[in-house]
Amino acid sequence: MTTSVPPVNGQVIGLAHYASRAALERVLARSGTTFEQSVALRAVSDNGGTAERARVAGRLTGALKIEEPAALRTVEELTALKLLEEPAPGQVSLTDGGRELFASIRTAGDEIAARVYAGIPAEDLATAGRVLALVTERAEAELPGS
Template sequence: MTTAPTVDGRAIGLAHYAGRSVLEHVLTRHGATFARHITLRAAVVADGPVTADALVAEVVGALKTDPAAVRVTVEELLAEELLSADGPLLRPTEAGRQLLAVVGAETGEISARIYAGIPAEDLAAGGRVLTLVTERANAELAALTRQE
């Protein structure tokens, strides 16, 4: 391992994009996109059926993206029968759960290789730092949004 720089926005960004590129490579093999994956995952891990508005809000909060784009993604997942609608409630279909499981298994193997050999205490420290950075960045974004 090379000497690591101090954690900053660039280091976090490089790690994020490297990991996201791995995920997108796996998703492409399954005909999926990052936006669809994140939206489907939000539906799968929900405590039960969700409204479209709740699902959109969850994804917008996670990805800091345009709600209209997430609504399009939800419609795509419905059209592909990866989500189903029962009145106003959405739930993942068996095909949606299967896709998420297959992608999760493939990326899990890759993640195991990526994180192999990193001491647990380093991973815990990194997790604490990233959680704090995320909280502070979300607070700054909220303040900027209020100013607009």
């Protein structure tokens, strides 16, 4: 049986994104974590465990295309849940609980990615990465304020 390859377009890219995100959302649901919260935890973790609140909010608004008040609410939720703390004005740091939660999310996400990308040649993944980066750049140029 031959499977036809669909042309790459926004729908195909979106379907791949939503299928992958749905798999991650199942993991997040077990811990009561939202996708937005996981992105905020990653932003703090990627910055060494402490980041400026504005930088975390900027990561959420830039990556998820949400408004700044929603991004700041997400950071406040994580603080209220004691997953982030404020070591100094305008900064947030992962707590031990936040670090543990994010480590478990990262591990589960890595396991999902390993299964999803298994058997795809590295050169195909590199090509897809270059194409998607260019599509993202062009799509973001279409947004107001670009």
